[in-house]
Amino acid sequence: MKFKLPFNKKNETPVEIGAPRKDIGMLNPLKNDFVQSIKDATHNPADLIIKDIPPNHLTLIYINNLVDDVTLNDHIISNLQDKPNDTPEVIKATLSIPEINTSTRLEMAIKSLVNGSVLIHLEGYSQVIMANIPKRESRNLSTPENESQVLGAQVGFNESLSTNISLIRRYIVSPDLCNEKFTVGRRTNITVALLYINGIADDQMINTLRQRITDLNIDALLDSAVLAEMIDDNSMSVFPQMLLTERPDRFCDGLLNGKLGIVVDGSSMAIVCPQTFIEFFQSREDQNLRWQLATFARLLRFTAILLSVFLTPIYVGALTFHYEVIPQAFLVPLSESRALVPFPPVIEALLLEFIIELLREAGARLPTKIGQTIGIVGGIVIGTAAVQAGITSNILLIFVALSALASFTTPSYIMGNVIRLIRFPIIILAGYWGFYGIMLAFCFILIHLLRQSSLGAPYMSPFYPPRLKSMADTIIRLPLSLTSKRPEVTRPSDQEKFNPEPVKPDKS
Known part of the structure; x- marks a missing residue:
């Protein structure tokens, strides 16, 4: 027998004693209920596309202009036609998509949907297939506008995170280049990439920066300059403690010196830290x-x-x-x-x-x-x-x-x-x-x-506290043979950049 109580003390909604509990986060196996739950969660936007594939009772849901149309037509819709009585596992193995996952949670499905995935639902199953085929609009690579130089590379970052990371990996071809990704912003859900070189970067600085990023509780993040101000040691100071650069070579030069880098999706400026005061007046062209x-x-x-x-x-x-x-x-x-x-x-x-x-x-x-x-x-x-x-x-x-x-x-x-x-x-x-x-x-x-300090490092280093060995590349630039050690301000695990001994001529 079921008994009704007037209200629940917590949420003041009618409840039934003995009624089965429904988890609103679980996906519904019925097609109509599944589609309606997606519409309700996304507020039924005008660019929400819903397609039915009748032979095998499949439903495709995606947001227009967020997915690659060529991949959708050639690798998903064409492979799913005329294949009745399939299971989600068979469908997942059929699709030739690099990034494909399954989930039974509505939250995960919605998050994947707004990031450029196609949701594939098979009637009678409470799980959904998420084929990630995003289409990211970005401008072509061009020369840096704010950090121009005569000698050196003439390419700058753009607003695509994947393109920027590929530029970085072009300079640093090493398996020690670590890339950690975070999602920042409750409404924007912007992807933030933390990059450093394992074996050079200091572990304490990595943990500190990782914690500052994960502890952010903000509504939106649209540019790397906002992120740099929010994770500064002293955001009230007029002097920046982190470098914003649009040059991949300057970014990679910082990583090779034991610094940490942050790349934000949708921003053409990358963050390099820790940064000392004197380094803001140095150019990569030097x-x-x-x-x-x-x-x-x-x-x-x-x-x-x-x-x-x-x-x-x-x-x-x-x-x-x-x-x-x-x-x-x-x-x-x-x-x-x-x-x-x-x-x-x-x-x-x-x-x-x-x-x-x-x-x-x-x-x-x-x-x-x-x-x-x-x-x-x-x-x-x-x-x-x-x-x-x-x-x-x-x-x-x-x-x-x-x-x-x-x-x-x-x-x-x-x-x-x-x-x-x-x-x-x-x-x-x-x-x-x-x-x-x-x-x-x-x-x-x-x-x-x-x-001031930058990621815990002294801002006025190497002048305060004085470090004579690190002054070889500050106001003046000594010959490269005298700058074989990485700056002490980054506390690098590997201090030697190269062998300072000159190359002896071969007399043979």
Whole structure:
């Protein structure tokens, strides 16, 4: 006898004592119920395709434009016709599909469906066959746009995860290249690949990064830049602790030095970590140049960064508080250029810096041809008009233009934006306290950098803590024979990259 209770205390739904319990996660063997459960779980979208194959009571369900039509017609539908009285095991063995699985759970079927699989259901069986034949739209391989170089490879990542991993395996042809995949995002279900080289990468760093990825509880993940910010050691810092790169050769160079890499499906930028502060200003092309030329390029780059950060604040501090540091021969033209300017130096500098950043942002957001025209014409017209109208001096215009030009020498796009951003508070402090304000800002930035870490590794390595052996490839680039060891910041299991002994000529 069955007795009805009014409500269940947990979910307040009518229940029956003695009634068989139904597991809503199990697939129904009846065709109509199975199709209806798929429709209900996916909210019956317009691109949900349901096909019947009458001879053997088969039902095919897939989402249009997510599966490869050629594979569907040639390897699935053609093989399933005219084969009555088959079982799921026979059907699975009949299909020549590389990735094919079975499941009795509705959750697994839906997850496979939205990832580009065809669900094959045989009437009377409570399991479904999942043939994975995804069709991923992606652009063709092209040269990197943000990390261009003259010498070296000229190919960059695109938005396809499988294509990006194949590019990486083209550089690192080794069975020690490990690839672990995770699913991130409750609604997006984006595939994230963690790559490292077994025998080189540190196990503790691998476990730390693996835990940070698996512990993410977010609704959506659409780009690798979002993932990098969420797994940073300090996401509140303006300085990035992980490198975003679109170059496979730079990505693989990091893996070979004991670093870890992350590739996100749908993103053309890959993540490399741990990353030190000094490495953001190094280019992969430095390894392709002779060490003398590479050293000159790096010194030029670091000089440009210092000019970009401190040139305009020094101008503001000198004109506001410290006239004695200005050479006497330079005082007359400087005073003449500022004779008609009604603003104090700090307001003048901030106004001109804002105009430069406005032109840069407008040029970046407009189409390429229009953006270049707006940047060049706008800079010339606005700069000339501002000087003639007495809004700014021509000397400051030169300093601000030189600072903006120097900021673009940074190989990392994100670090270049950081360099341009920190100029503004330094200019403000220089306008209030002169050179003392500049030193205060410098000390604050230095202390902040010393406190940062990247995946537990010191951010200012190898300068703090000091590691003399790792300084051979920092501000200067010594000959390759002196850089045979991997950087200590990654704690590599194998420290030797190659034999530093020179090759002896064969006298035979």
